Every structure is written in C-alpha cells, then in structure tokens.
Amino acid sequence: MHSYLFQFAQVHHEFRLPELSSVAELHGFSLSLPPQPEHRNPTRPFMVIGLEDEEHARILARRCILIKSVFVFYGQGFNYDELHAANRTLQGEWSRFTHDTSFRFLVTAYNHKIPQTRQREVIESFSYMGFLGKIDLKNPDIILTCFEEYDDCRGTTREKHEGDGHFREVFFGRLLEEGSARLLIAKFDVKKRNYYGNTSMESEISLLMANQTLAAPGKLLYDPFMGTGSMAYPTAHFGAMVFGSDIDGRQMRGKVPGVIRAATQYGVASRILGLSTFDVTRNPWRCGELFDAIVTDPPYGVRAGAKRLGRKKELTPTQRDLDDQPYIPPTRPYELSHLAADLVILARYLLKPGGRLVFFLPTVTEEYEEVDVSTMVCEGMDVIANSLQDFGSWGRRVSRFSFLHPLAN
Amino acid sequence: MVRLITHNLLACHVKGCTSNNFPLEFKDAKLELREAEYNPEFIRGFLPKIEWKALVDTARQLGDTSLPLEQPEMLDDEFLKNLHHVLLEIHVEEGSMICPNCKHDYPISNGIPNMLLAEHEIG
Numbered sequence: 246m247h248s249y250l251f252q253f254a255q256v257h258h259e260f261r262l263p264e265l266s267s268v269a270e271l272h273g274f275s276l277s278l279p280p281q282p283e284h285r286n287p288t289r290p291f292m293v294i295g296l297e298d299e300e301h302a303r304i305l306a307r308r309c310i311l312i313k314s315v316f317v318f319y320g321q322g323f324n325y326d327e328l329h330a331a332n333r334t335l336q337g338e339w340s341r342f343t344h345d346t347s348f349r350f351l352v353t354a355y356n357h358k359i360p361q362t363r364q365r366e367v368i369e370s371f372s373y374m375g376f377l378g379k380i381d382l383k384n385p386d387i388i389l390t391c392f393e394e395y396d397d398c399r400g401t402t403r404e405k406h407e408g409d410g411h412f413r414e415v416f417f418g419r420l421l422e423e424g425s426a427r428l429l430i431a432k433f434d435v436k437k438r439n440y441y442g443n444t445s446m447e448s449e450i451s452l453l454m455a456n457q458t459l460a461a462p463g464k465l466l467y468d469p470f471m472g473t474g475s476m477a478y479p480t481a482h483f484g485a486m487v488f489g490s491d492i493d494g495r496q497m498r499g500k501v502p503g504v505i506r507a508a509t510q511y512g513v514a515s516r517i518l519g520l521s522t523f524d525v526t527r528n529p530w531r532c533g534e535l536f537d538a539i540v541t542d543p544p545y546g547v548r549a550g551a552k553r554l555g556r557k558k559e560l561t562p563t564q565r566d567l568d569d570q571p572y573i574p575p576t577r578p579y580e581l582s583h584l585a586a587d588l589v590i591l592a593r594y595l596l597k598p599g600g601r602l603v604f605f606l607p608t609v610t611e612e613y614e615e616v617d618v619s620t621m622v623c624e625g626m627d628v629i630a631n632s633l634q635d636f637g638s639w640g641r642r643v644s645r646f647s648f649l650h651p652l653a654n
Numbered sequence: 655m656v657r658l659i660t661h662n663l664l665a666c667h668v669k670g671c672t673s674n675n676f677p678l679e680f681k682d683a684k685l686e687l688r689e690a691e692y693n694p695e696f697i698r699g700f701l702p703k704i705e706w707k708a709l710v711d712t713a714r715q716l717g718d719t720s721l722p723l724e725q726p727e728m729l730d731d732e733f734l735k736n737l738h739h740v741l742l743e744i745h746v747e748e749g750s751m752i753c754p755n756c757k758h759d760y761p762i763s764n765g766i767p768n769m770l771l772a773e774h775e776i777g
Contacts, residue, residue, distance in 0.1 A: 462693055462695070462696070463693055463695035463696045463699060464696075465696070465699075465700070486696065488660070490769075492770070494766060494768060494770075497766045498763070498764060498766065500764060501764075502764060502765070502766060505655075515688070515689070515690045515691055516691075517655075518657065518659065518660065518742075519655060519656065519657055519659070519660035520655070520765075520766050521660070521664075521766060521767050521768075521769055522766060522767070522768045522769060522770055523768075523769035523770055523771075524770065524771075527667060527771055527776055528667065528769075529664045529665055529666065529667040529769045530663060530664070530665075531662075531663050531664060531665040531676055531705070532663075532703070534703075535663065535703060554770065554771060554773070554776050555773065555776065556773060572772060574770045574771060574772050574773060575773055
C-alpha cells in the first residue's frame with residue numbers, strides 16, 4: 246500500500262468521494278481514505294489516499310473529472326519540521342532519484358502567493374535530500390512539488406504577503422500524472438455542441454454523473470428522459486451503449502436527429518443503441534433486468550416540466566367532433582415527487598442486479614432532510630450517494646441508487 | 655435506427671394487450687446497414703435477454719439468414735460476429751411495427767419508433 250497525494254478542483258465538493266469510489270469500484274480496486282475526518286474533508290483541495298498500485302492512481306487521474314493532479318506522497322505537516330520529518334521517513338521513496346535524475350522543484354500555495362524569497366528558502370530547506378541531478382525547468386525527469394494550503398480569506402483586505410507562512414497544512418510529493426479527464430469538460434461543452442436545448446445539462450455535472458454510473462465498454466445504459474441527450478454523450482464516451490427514450494419526439498426528429506448529430510460530433514454515434522418516443526410510465530419494455538444503469542436528468546420546473554400521457558380534463562363533445570388528424574396523444578403534467586418515486590420503482594424492474602440509478606433531483610436546501618430521498622427507497626434499492634450542487638437557496642441533488650437484490654419474479 | 659436489438663426488447667403495451675403481443679411485425683421496412691463497433695463482451699452479456707425465435711424470424715423476414723434456428727451452445731467467434739451484425743448493424747429506418755394481437759401500428763420515421771399510445775389505449 247502506497248500513499249498518493251491528490252489535488253482536486255475546488256468545485257462540486259460533494260461529488261468528489263462518490264466519483265472516486267465509483268471509478269475504483271469500476272476498475273476493481275480499493276482506496277483507503279485518511280482516518281481523520283479533517284483530512285478527508287472534501288472542501289479542502291488536497292487529500293492523501295492509500296492505493297495498492299501506482300497504476301490505480303493513474304487510472305483515477307485519467308477518469309475522475311475532479312482530479313487536477315496526482316503525486317507520489319512524500320510528506321505532510323502543520324509546519325515544515327513535521328513535513329521534513331515525514332519526508333525523511335519515506336526516504337526509500339525518493340532516494341533512487343538523488344544521483345543523476347534531472348528535476349524541477351515547485352513551491353506553491355492554495356489561496357495564497359508565496360513571495361519569491363521565501364520560495365527559495367523553502368527549496369533550500371530540502372537540501373538534506375541531496376539531489377545531485379541537473380535542474381531542468383523545461384523537461385525535467387521528475388517534478389517535486391511543495392503545496393502550502395491556506396484558509397480562504399476572500400473578502401478581507403490584506404497587505405501584500407500578509408499571513409505568509411501561516412498555512413493550515415503543507416504537503417510534498419513527486420508529480421505522477423496530471424488529471425486528464427478534466428479536459429473532457431471542454432470537449433463536451435454545451436456551447437460547442439452541434440445540438441442542444443435550453444435545459445441541456447452542463448458538461449461537468451453530466452460527466453460526474455456518467456462516472457457514477459460505472460459506464461464502460463460492454464455496458465448497456467438507459468436514459469428515460471433523453472431530451473437533447475446530455476447524459477448520453479459522456480456515458481457513451483466512456484464506452485457504454487445508451488438507449489434513450491422521451492415522451493417528446495421533437496428532439497429526436499429530423500432527417501438526421503439532433504441527438505445523432507451531436508453524438509457524431511463526439512464520435513459515439515454507433516453507441517447510441519436506439520431512440521424511441523414513449524412515455525416511460527407506459528413503457529413497451531418486454532422484460533426487466535435489461536440495463537446496467539439508468540442515468541437521467543428528469544425534467545422539472547414550470548417551463549420545461551415533465552409530462553405524461555393523459556388529458557388534463559375531458560373533451561367537450563364539440564371538441565371531440567373536431568378533426569384533429571394526425572392524432573397527437575394528449576399529455577398532462579407529471580408531478581416531480583411522483584416522477585422520482587416512479588423512477589426508483591421502474592429502476593428496480595429494469596436494472597440488472599447491482600445496477601445503478603443516477604438522477605438529478607431539485608430540492609430546496611433549507612427544507613431538505615435526508616428523508617426526502619430515503620422516502621423513495623423501495624425494497625431492494627439502496628441510496629449509495631447523494632450529492633448536492635448548491636445554488637444558494639435551492640440546489641440539485643444527484644442521487645445514486647444501487648439495485649441490490651433481483652426481484653423474485 | 656430501429657436495430658433488431660431494440661426490436662427484440664419492445665412489446666405492444668396497449669391496455670389489455672397482454673398475450674401474443676410480441677414480436678411486433680415490421681411492415682414496409684426500409685433497411686439500412688451501418689457498421690458498428692464489435693464488442694464480443696456486450697453480445698455475450700446480452701445473449702440471455704434475447705428471445706431467440708423472435709430474433710431469427712425477424713432477421714429472416716428482413717432477408718438475413720446468417721443465424722441458426724436453434725441458439726447454439728458453443729459461442730464461437732463466427733457466430734458472435736453474425737449475431738453482432740444482426741443485432742446492431744441492421745437498421746430499420748422507415749416503415750412501421752404492427753402488434754400481432756391488437757394490430758396497433760407503431761410508425762417508424764427517420765429511424766425513431768413512435769411508441770406513444772392514444773388516450774383510449776392507456777389504463
């Protein structure tokens with residue numbers, strides 16, 4: 246077991262641990278989080294995680310959207326004495342680089358800028374490591390990085406360099422790999438997409454949700470509220486086949502349906518298994534246990550609320566006599582609370598054992614209690630993660646259910 | 655792009671139409687062949703969910719006779735490749751699917767089947 250220092254993007258804190266554990270589960274390895282709650286606080290930018298193999302750290306860096314970079318962990322401390330003591334005990338990790346490895350040494354800080362003179366002092370303080378190789382700022386063999394983490398003091402007036410050295414904690418390690426999955430956020434940027442709608446999900450969240458579905462080649466996923474397909478592209482990018490349905494066929498119509506155009510742009514058109522127009526509450530699936538995951542951003546709100554088949558009120562005889570060819574089935578509003586509860590029950594039927602349901606649910610932050618989601622849990626389903634995207638007075642939650650036991654019938 | 659894999663999973667769901675409602679019959683089907691990436695794991699994993707007779711009958715009706723009438727016990731590569739072709743590469747772009755029991759017509763346009771039901775057909 247080795248320790249790795251992870252630097253995270255400081256967004257969507259509540260998604261960090263669910264994403265890490267999902268990717269680890271997908272690739273069949275375990276990760277051990279630091280024991281003290283303070284050190285696994287997801288609002289902090291650094292976390293030291295124990296992994297069996299260096300390759301696991303690289304897998305995480307290539308798949309987790311929130312990872313900025315991964316380092317081989319050499320030490321941490323509340324002051325430099327503690328850091329150096331820790332670094333000395335891990336000498337075995339770095340002694341092989343001392344002879345003739347070219348290196349670069351970076352001293353940097355989170356929430357702060359360290360003056361150049363002190364950066365130099367810090368570098369000098371590591372002189373006991375005895376690195377004899379060439380200093381190479383452009384193409385070094387290894388990059389050693391020392392991070393000081395400062396508390397957030399935005400909104401206060403400070404002198405230049407005020408509080409320098411009064412960091413919360415300092416970390417040190419050797420760069421293993423830059424997180425490459427963050428580049429996908431720009432690739433799937435909705436603004437650059439060939440086809441999107443006014444409620445298309447932004448790319449970062451849809452990628453985070455895609456990771457929670459354990460999307461991978463050979464898997465079959467289903468989005469019952471396909472819309473403009475925002476959830477389908479990232480999951481297909483990770484190799485899964487995706488089937489989409491929606492009660493409103495407009496998004497899918499056209500000589501080349503919009504969803505296919507966007508999928509073609511991302512090179513995943515062949516992984517869109519199929520599209521169909523139907524109301525998921527009246528679905529034509531022949532049998533259950535079909536999908537590895539159901540991932541969806543259900544419609545909500547007044548402007549783009551969910552619809553289901555049925556009429557709001559009965560037709561008058563004169564209306565009934567009117568010729569309304571071609572016949573368009575009437576729809577009525579679909580209450581969000583009903584929708585969410587139905588979705589969980591539907592997932593229990595349609596998911597394979599161990600399958601996952603990942604969906605977005607808007608909640609009012611003040612009124613939210615854990616009960617909200619747990620009231621929807623039915624037998625055989627389990628909430629395994631529940632992350633909030635906070636907009637202040639309200640937020641959207643990504644809830645992830647896992648289907649544990651297959652039904653008897 | 656109603657692929658035969660999708661066709662093999664859809665049954666008529668009109669209220670009261672619960673027997674002999676599968677498989678839906680293609681009518682005036684306009685076919686298109688499109689290459690798809692071959693993933694033997696996916697095909698293998700999906701095999702238990704397939705209604706074999708429905709798949710073979712439909713494939714033959716659409717002019718593909720590469721699949722045996724009985725599902726073989728041995729899954730060799732040639733068989734998986736044929737199955738891959740039938741399930742994922744034959745697309746029905748236009749036409750409709752008819753329920754053998756209640757004769758409901760599900761139209762397919764630009765490869766998207768419209769499975770919506772009219773108000774008198776929902777329970």
